[in-house]
Amino acid sequence: MGELIDGKIVSKAVKEDVAKEVAELAEKHRIIPTLYAVLVGNDPASQFYVKKKKKTCEKMGMESVVHELPESTTQETLEKLIAELNSKKDVNGILVQLPLPKHMDEYEIIKLIDPMKDVDGFTHHSIGDLYLGRDCLQPCTPSGIIRLLDHYNIPIEGKDAVVIGRSNIVGRPISLLLQHRNATVTMCHSRTNDLQYKAAQADILVAAIGRAEIVKGDYIKEGSVVIDVGINRVEDHTKDKGYRIVGDVEFSTASERASYITPVPGGVGLMTIACLMENTLKACRMQNNIQQT
Ligand code: NDP
Numbered sequence: 001m002g003e004l005i006d007g008k009i010v011s012k013a014v015k016e017d018v019a020k021e022v023a024e025l026a027e028k029h030r031i032i033p034t035l036y037a038v039l040v041g042n043d044p045a046s047q048f049y050v051k052k053k054k055k056t057c058e059k060m061g062m063e064s065v066v067h068e069l070p071e072s073t074t075q076e077t078l079e080k081l082i083a084e085l086n087s088k089k090d091v092n093g094i095l096v097q098l099p100l101p102k103h104m105d106e107y108e109i110i111k112l113i114d115p116m117k118d119v120d121g122f123t124h125h126s127i128g129d130l131y132l133g134r135d136c137l138q139p140c141t142p143s144g145i146i147r148l149l150d151h152y153n154i155p156i157e158g159k160d161a162v163v164i165g166r167s168n169i170v171g172r173p174i175s176l177l178l179q180h181r182n183a184t185v186t187m188c189h190s191r192t193n194d195l196q197y198k199a200a201q202a203d204i205l206v207a208a209i210g211r212a213e214i215v216k217g218d219y220i221k222e223g224s225v226v227i228d229v230g231i232n233r234v235e236d237h238t239k240d241k242g243y244r245i246v247g248d249v250e251f252s253t254a255s256e257r258a259s260y261i262t263p264v265p266g267g268v269g270l271m272t273i274a275c276l277m278e279n280t281l282k283a284c285r286m287q288n289n290i291q292q293t
Contacts, residue, residue, distance in 0.1 A: 002226070002258035003152075007270035010151045011144075014274040015060060018281050022061040024293065025284070033284035034063040035093040035119065035276075036085055040078065040104070041071040046097045053095070053276060060277050065091075071101050078109055086114040092284040093119035095276070116286055119279040122169070130173055133180045137279050142174035144271025145206065145227055146181070152260060154204070154225050157182040162199055164188045164215070164248070165208035170229055174206055195219070207248040217253025226258040229268050 025031050035057050039050045050066055057064035067081065078100075085091045094117045100106050115125035121139035129136035149156060161183040165171035175185045188198055199205055199219040205226050207215045212232035220226060230248030247264030255261045262268055285292065 002255050002261045005148050005152055005225075005227070005260050005262045005267060007144075007148065007262065007267040010148055011270040011274035013151070014147065014271070015056070015277060018274075018277045019060045021281055021292070025281075025290070026061065029288065029290060031284065031288055031290075032061070032063050033092045033280050034065065034090055035095060035280045036091045037064065037066045037095045037097060038069065038078070038081065038085075039066060039097045040069045040073050041101050043099070046099075050097050053273060056273050056277060057280065060281075062277070062280060073101075073104075075104050075108070078104065079112060082109065082112045086112070086117065089287075091117065092287055093117055093280040095120055117283055119276060119283055121173070121279070127168075127173075130176055133176075137283060138177070138275075139169055139173045140272045140275035140279065141170050141208075141229060141268060142177050143278075144268060144275045145174055145229070146177050147271060147275065148227070148262065148268070149204070149225070154260060156204065159183045159203040160186070160201055161204040161206065162186045162188060162202035163206045163208065164192075164195065164199065165206075165210070165229070167208065170208035171206075174208070178204070178206075209248040211248055212246050213248065213250040215249040215254065217250060217257055220254045220257040222257050223259045224257070226254050226261040227268060228262050228264050230264060231269060 037050050037053060039046060054064040054066055085094050094113050096109055110122050111124060113123050115123050118126050118137050121137045126136050130138055161178045163171050163175045166187055166189045175187050178185050186198060188195055196219050200221050202221060202224055205224055208229035210230055212234050226249055228247035228249040232246050233243045234246050236244040245265050
């Protein structure tokens with residue numbers, strides 16, 4: 001049975017550091033980092049995530065404002081709001097909760113966010129800097145994965161990494177971060193031939209697919225490191241809610257072969273929010289020209 005990569009322990013350590021630095025910033029500079037979240041419409045999952053982000057900010061000693069807009073909001077109204085938030089000195093981080101309603105053009109909205117305030121790391125500018133391997137506000141989930149590997153002293157350099165999924169928020173950016181750390185990366189997706197064979201070559205396997213438990217034990221090379229990004233609901237009438245959350249990896253069989261493995265829940269998901277807190281602090285420092293002590 002592989003060792004558990006515990007997102008609770010690592011995210012707690014990241015958040016403790018953030019809280020300490022936020023307190024120092026307040027004491028020495030009288031500055032409180034502020035995250036501004038924009039939520040359009042009534043999607044329950046989005047409402048849940050935004051609430052959680054606000055609560056975590058407050059626990060860190062940061063401020064968080066949630067700007068809720070109705071489903072019927074026009075593209076123009078949202079664009080104006082972003083421009084306004086870009087110009088406000090007391091807004092350090094801007095987060096537009098995705099997905100936006102169908103009538104909106106996400107690409108055009110995200111493009112407008114000031115890269116210095118882009119705490120999700122989704123703008124062209126941040127993606128460009130990530131591609132070039134420059135210091136920037138990195139997307140939170142990929143950045144959280146690297147933090148997990150580093151915390152457990154798992155070597156990346158020279159390893160064969162396989163990333164399943166090529167989304168702009170997880171698959172593509174994690175493949176870049178792994179390459180910057182000198183892994184040799186294979187990208188897989190829904191049209192990949194013989195996914196099982198390719199996955200089984202991995203020293204480090206990242207599954208970011210969004211399909212419940214499709215990566216089985218026989219996809220896993222003996223002794224490899226398995227990072228499960230997936231968050232999937234499966235029906236379970238033994239639970240009060242009628243469902244439980246599982247990853248993209250079948251934990252029971254994969255953990256038999258992996259040397260290290262992330263659980264779902266309790267793995268990557270916790271890191272995403274911790275890295276968002278770190279990005280908000282970093283954005284605030286950059287905007288105020290304050291170096292990390
Ligand atoms: P997307 O739907 O944007 O991308 C999924 C990717 O998986 C696509 O590249 C798709 O290929 C590929 N894919 C789909 N089906 C298969 C298959 N059968 N075999 C191989 N590849 C396949 O998802 P996201 O990247 O946004 O999210 C992935 C998962 O991670 C979801 O469960 C999501 O909830 C979770 N997530 C978790 C986060 C966390 O904090 N833990 C944060 C963000 C996401 P193609 O490109 O060919 O369509």
